Amino acid sequence: MEWGCIKCGVEIPQDREFCESCEDKNFRKIGGFLFLPLIGLVVTAASYLFAMTDAFKFTIENYSHLNTHEKIFFMISLAIYIGEFLFTVTVLSFFIRKKKSLPKLYILFLTSVVTTMSLNIYLLYVLIPGAEIGYNELVPIFRNVITALIWIPYFIISVRVKRTFIR
Helix, strand or coil, X not given: CCCECCCCCXXXXXXXXXXXXXXXXXXXXXXXXXXXXXXXXXXXHHHHHHHHHHHHHHHHHHHHHCCHHHHHHHHHHHHHHHHHHHHHHHHHHHHHCCCCCHHHHHHHHHHHXXXXXXXXXXXXXXXXXCCCCCHHHHHHHHHHHHHHHHHHHHHHHCHHHHHHCCC
């Protein structure tokens, strides 16, 4: 019994699905599990945009009622949101253009999200002593830690990642 490429029909070994040329074409596309980080980047960019506008609106409306520590906290938070939004857009751009440096940049992005979220919660605790830190503040950090624990190893060892991001 002969085994053939499922795209073009060229004879191939039994343990493979595609011939070399079809496999190269197939892996160059963003597909498989890579759609999940792509969707995650779009959602992250949108969430930082909304967080940025909310923080700016809150700061402007309540600026005269805030004490110095609260003003510092909201200004730093706003700077973090702007920085992370711009970084997310940069990573998204590299992802769509399939840049070779994307895997390292995406790993840095995942790390920066966890770091900046943790820093923001720490600043909330330090600068605004009466603020309660609970479930709503900590769950997003843990969610992003789990995300990083899944995607960092994938971006390091995945053959698909190595073959997709080649430019």
